[in-house]
Amino acid sequence: MSTIGHFVDGKRVAGSSERRADVFDPATGRRTGQVELACAADVARAVEAAERAARAWRDASLAKRTAVLFAFRDLVNARRDRLAQVVTAEHGKVLADAAGEVQRGLEVIEYACGIPSALRGGFSENVSTEVDSYSLRQPLGVVAVISPFNFPVMVPLWFVPVAVACGNAVVLKPSEKDPSAALLLAEWFAEAGLPDGVLNVVNGDKEAVDALLDHPGVKAVSFVGSTPVARYVHQRGSLAGKRVQALGGAKNHMVVLPDADLDLAADAAVNAGFGSAGERCMAISALVAVEPVADALVAKIAERMAGLRTGDGRRGCDMGPLVTAAHAAKVRSYVESGIAAGAVPVADGRDVTPDGEAEGFWLGPTLFDHVTPQMSIYTDEIFGPVLSVVRVGSYDEAVDLVNANPYGNGTAIFTNDGGAARRYQHEVEVGMVGINVPIPVPMAYYSFGGWKASLFGDLHAHGADGVAFFTRGKVVTSRWLDPRHGGVNLGFPTQT
DSSP: OEEEOEEETTEEEOOSOOOEEEEEETTTTEEEEEEEOOOHHHHHHHHHHHHHHHHHHTTSOHHHHHHHHHHHHHHHHHTHHHHHHHHHHHHOOOHHHHHHHHHHHHHHHHHHHTHHHHTOOOEEEEEETTEEEEEEEEEOSEEEEEOOSSOTTHHHHHHHHHHHHTTOEEEEEOOTTSOHHHHHHHHHHHHTTOOTTSEEEOOOSHHHHHHHHHOTTEEEEEEESOHHHHHHHHHHHHHTTOEEEEEOOOOEEEEEOTTSOHHHHHHHHHHHHHGGGGOOTTOEEEEEEETTSHHHHHHHHHHHHTTOOBBOTTTTOSBOOOSOHHHHHHHHHHHHHHHHHTOEEEEOGGGOOOBSOTTSOOOOOEEEESOOTTSHHHHSOOOSSEEEEEEESSHHHHHHHHHHSSEESEEEEEOSOHHHHHHHHHHOOOSEEEESOSSOOOOTTSOBOOEETTEESSOOBSHHHHHHHTEEEEEEEEEOOOTTOOOOOOSOOOOO
């Protein structure tokens, strides 16, 4: 059984801590390895390597940085199947879903390859007599990225390529549940020509997170995870004087209006509700059916769910297991809570017969009807394959329901009424909106992020916001004197 260490200063290294965590294959329930859990000394070693590397990397030309990024892009593209297999083995999502995750990460790498354009400053000539002003964007230094278990490739790639392209050095802390993909990415970055120390990986849990948040050498922190932890990361990091973007949880609503194409809406609800076993921050977990469509829509969703195959992601199944036994038990408890609260279980995933080993962390797709906003299956982020149908009487009631929710990550509306769609995108208090698109994850050249309790900080991930987060603005005002100038003038300078 393998022991998974860290990647520091260009090579895999063992840590100084004796703490370990088990890594499992969720489809079999078998332990496949142990990951070292970094202590503060391990984190300090990674930050020190990053600080040494950052001084030279910030002065590397844009041509050099983009050459490394293009080479890294080619390596990831050529080895995407291997990366997807590693994700499936440790996270459990089916291979097709893992391959899609790799593709979305590649799109951010490709965006970062265009960093010379994104870092262009501005120039104003003669703001005063023979005085020019211009703006620059410069790297922060060492930045930390703390990524979650549900996207062990895509989320690190939301941040690392942009941070590196902007001239920073990075310390990445992946989830201890599925750490191997991050180490592969670090090795491939080094193979692409990234200097030693510019990207480091420390595996660990809260102890490593706290060490990164407290270390004075870390200038900024990017985080993706649950809302309670995102709030904690933002508060502790901000108190330590760091720039923080902390993306939290979600309760994403899909509103279906009476004029919608119900077949399209049912397909979308199944795809967005049960893909990756619901372990997506952009998963649809609350379907808001505007009457009189609920009965027909629920029937169409249930019909589609009956054909889904749950099992080992390497066997061509539609949905894989949950990531750990503990998480599967937690999601199962929400199913029990929904039934106890009076919701109608149209499909109960506890009864699933998986195409996989019995010891896997299984729960099949689950559909509840007649859910009310007071039930825990509606109020809580379950992060599993549980879709709740809430029936409302009007468009206005649907919007009020969505806007009253404390989360504001993603939402979708299904309708053939362009006026209603335009009104919804204007009125809804959510950061990412889909119109007849169930999972409105932006392309890499836009930015990803929510509102309300789904985001702590001001800037979103990748795109223009990502470049702004990983750089600082500087404005230079210059005058080059010629022999005609001279003399002393103690007056306050004015624009003339």
